[in-house]
Amino acid sequence: MTFVNFKYKYIFIVVCLLVTFLCGYNFKRWYITNNRTHKYISLIYSFSENGIGNGNFEELLKQEFREQGIEPIFNNFYLDCNNSCQKVGIENMSNYLETIKNKPIDLILTVGDQSVNSLLSTKHRLLSSIPVVACNVHFPDEKLIKEYETRKIYFLRDTPDFKRNIEFIKSLQPHKSIEVIYNIDLTPPGRQSFDLLTHIVDRKNVRFLSPQSAFTNEFEYKEMRQMIEYYSLMPAVANNKKEDLMISLCPFQYIKNSSLLSILDRSKSDQEKRVFLLDKFDLAVLPTVKTLNIPSFSCLHRGFGEGANIVGGYMATEEISARAAVNLAIQLFNKEKIGIVKIRDLEKEYVLDWTCFSAYNDYDIKNVSSNVRIINYSFHDRYRKELYFLIGLFILAFIVISTILLRIYRHSLIEHKNLNILQEAHKRLTLSTDGGQISLWNMHRGEIEFDDHFIRLTGLKQRRFTQTDLLKYVHPDDLQLLDPYNETLYKSPSIQILRIRFCFNDKNDYHWYELRCRSLTDAQGETMLAGIMQNIQEVVEREHQLILAKEIAEKAELKQSFLNNMSHEIRTPLNAIVGFTNLLVESADEIDQDEKKSMLEIINHNNELLLKLINDVLEISHLDSGNMDFDIKVWDVTKIIKEIYFQYQSLIQPSLQFHLELDETMLLPVNIDRSRFIQVISNLLNNANKFTQSGYITLGCKIDQTRNEVCIYVKDSGKGIDDKELMMIFNRFYKSDEFGQGSGLGLPICKVIIEKLSGRIEVYSEVGKGSCFAVIFSIANKGNDKN
Structure with missing residues (x-):
């Protein structure tokens, strides 16, 4: 803690x-922010107010001053030296100084050579009282500077750095020879700039492009000629020698426009390796350069990033100039001892304008060094590869995730469908076992456990018993049957059946139950018993009724024959019940739930059919009197035919092919007694199975649209019936084979039942090819309810 x-x-x-x-x-x-000192600053530009070159210098100055706790208030003046001579510029500057002499000016800040030269040339008295910062001065006038040696006038020099600019140009196209076009002029700054250029390049690689005929003034040509001879340069129009670097001198200001275009207009291969290098901002040169589409580089920041199509260069940018000017101004405001350094060189940096750089296909961003600052570099261009990678990755991830989600969705659909099937199967199994009064059970290590149906079957809430506990519910007369039954179960793996009476209430009301089970081996190798327990009280009662009916029928020969036939009819559903029950007991673990449900449904249906047939035994005497009861409703014959087909698949001889001809999508409503109808079709199938040795038996259904009738038929490939017998087969007690099984009442009973259901029965047969028995009904109205 x-x-x-x-x-x-x-x-x-x-x-x-x-x-x-x-x-x-x-x-x-x-x-x-809230305690800034206000300072009044006279900001003097060398160029015009709306011309190219102003840039954002004033805004940058404001930002720098404000960060230093000073709120600058500017008084701007534009000298516009491009449209006036030096004398006019000095006059304009004197007039401006007169207008501000009575204002509280704290600092004079000039931008460019012309503005500071004009300012110092006025020799105005304000220069002795107000400090001056001259920014971006390329070639300071040393004579004027000496005149103001004791005054607070300081220069921020921005001398062109030709060496680094040429190296920068070459680095952007390292595998090409470069031709640098340089604008040479006869002004004092032009001569100084050209002198700097001659000190950093090999004079053998410098050539003069313009002949005498291209000049507009012969005097200017002579002066240019003298200047070239001074530097030992000879005029040259062409140079076949391939050099990595060639400096081409072109006096743009002194030659004719047509001559200039003809000089510079060369082949495309030469066009791609040429660049234009600015050491001063000359508005007369830019239109020609733009027309020829030559990449422009500059040693000075003026015009860079302002739509002048300057690609870049090594220069003192506006940010550097503004920062240096403000720092120097702050020292003057604080009256710090500046020392004797009147001229300070501005720092420089490599910069590129991406808008201009990307416009030329010859340049590759891979050649741009990491120490180069790029302006107007959009996020898309800067991270193009990364964006494409991310987009591709996103698309791939989207496809993968979509595929996974789709598979999950399909899997969930399948699981949902399977769950619905299982729920439906469980529901049907529950209904089947509950309706059939069946309970599943197993016995392991002397303990018997029943399923949930046992509670509904017996009324007891207990489902788990020991053998001793269960014996108290057994009828005393049946106790002696259990010991040999248990011994036989453990010795024989076959199904063992036992009928025994149980009483699960206090009324001493015993019911008959049938136990069907067999011995199994569990996963640990131990023997266990599993089986079913079914309430057969109704079956026993029916059997008892049948015995009584048989005893009564034995009094007359006719009744005796009739009862014999009924026993044949009763045997069919009993066989289905016994057969499927045996399958459930013998292969309980091997049969899936769907098949179990189907078998239990068949058992339940045959229980109902058996009850109906036993009742028919008691009511057979009413056939002639017309007192037989029929439960006629609208039924879908398609479903009933399908159920009969599945029921008889296991009952037809294995040597025969059993076919179903039925359109399961068709709805065929018919007014019939379902159990009586099944009885008739079952009789026809039994006969076909009995009299067909090889080939096929077909159960089918078809519709006659013209008559609005449905025909249910049983067709076989048996021995057939001749014409004489066809006239007698519906007579009572008629048998084609006197010694064959059957009472001879099957077909007559079928005929009577069909006629009672308002239908008709027809037969078509050919000896040696087979027979077809057809039952025909009218289709019920579609408005009736369907079961």
Whole structure:
């Protein structure tokens, strides 16, 4: 606990220090913002107000001053030296100084050579009282500077650096020879600039392009000629020698426009390796350069990034100039001792304008060094490869995620479908076992466990018993049957059946139950018993009724024959019940749930059919009197035919092919007694199975649209019936084979039932090819209810 408190104490201290620092920093910024000192500054430009070159220099100055706690108030003056001579410029500057002499000016800040030269040439008295900062002066006038040696006039020099600019140009196209076009002029700054150029390049690689005929003035040509001879340069129109670097001198200001275009207009291969290098901002040169589409580089920041199509260069940018000017101004405002350094060189940096750079296909961003600052570099261009990679990655991820989600969705659909199938199957199994009064059970290590249906079957809430506990519910007369039954179960793996009476209530009301089970081996290799328990009280009662009916029928020969036939009819559903029950017991673990449900449904249906047939035994005497009961409803014959087909698949001889001809999508509503109808079709199938030795049996259904009738038929490839027998097969007690099984009442009963259902029965047969028995009904109205 002490350690925890110790740790939290230091965390609290660190948090407090961090909050204190942030508060102090924000307070300082707030204080500086709200307590700035106002300073009046005369800002003098060498060029015009609306011309190219102003840039954002004034805004940058404001930002720098404000960060230093000063709110600058500018008084701007534009000398416009491009449209006036030096004398006019000095006069305009004198007039401007007269207008501000009575104003509280704290500093004079000039931009460019012309503005500072004109300012110093006025020799105005303000220059002795107001400090002056001359910014971006390319070639300071040393004579004027000496005249103001004791005054607070300081220069920020921006001398062109030809060496680094040429190296920068070559680095952008390292595998090409470069021709640098240089604008040479006869002005004093032009002569000084050209002198700097001759000191950093090999004079053998310098050539003069313009012949005498191209000049507009012969005097200018002579002066240019003298200047070239002074530097040992000879005129040259062409140079076949391939050099990595060639400096081409072209006096743009002194030659005719047509001659200039003809000189510079060369082949495309030469066009791609040429660049234009500016050492001064000359508005007369830019249109020609733009027309020829030559990449322009500059040693000076003026015009860079202002739509002058300057690609870049090594220069003192506006940000550097503004920062240096403000720092120097702050020292003057604070009256710091500046020292004797009157001229300070501005720092420079490599810069590129991406808008202009990307317009030329010859340049590759890979050649741009990391120390180059790029302006107008859009996020898309800067991170093009990364964006394409991210887009591709996003598309791939989208496809992968979509595929995974689709597979998950499909899997969920399948699981949902399977769950619905299982739920439906469980529902049907529950209905089947509940309707059939069946309960599943197993016995392991002397303990018997029943399923949930046992509760509904017996009324007991207990489902788990020992053998001793279960014996108290057994009828005393049946106890002696259990010991040999158990012994046989453990010795024989086959199904064992036992009928026994149980009483699960206090009324001493015993019911008959049938136990069907077999021995199994579990996963641990131990023997266990599994089977079903079914309430057969109704079956026993029916059997008892059948016995009584048989005893009564034995009194007359006719009734005796009739009962024999009924026993044949009763055997069919009993066989289905016994057969499927045996399958459930023998292969309980091997049969899936769908098949179990289907089998249990068949057992349940045959229980109902058996009950109906036993009742028919009691009511057979009413056939002639017309007192037989029929439960006629609208049924879909398609479903009933399908159910009969599945029921008889296992009952038809294995040597025969059993076919179903039925359109399962068709709805065929018919007014029939379902159990009576199944009885008729079952009789026809039994006959076909009995009299067909090889080939096929087909159960089918078709519709006659013209008559609005449905025909249900049983067709076989048996021995067939001749014409004489066809006239007698529906007579009672008629049998084609006197010694064959059957009472001879099957077909007559079928005929009577069909006629009672308002239908008709027809037969078509050919000896040696087979027979077809057809039952025909009218289709019920579609408005009736369907079961």
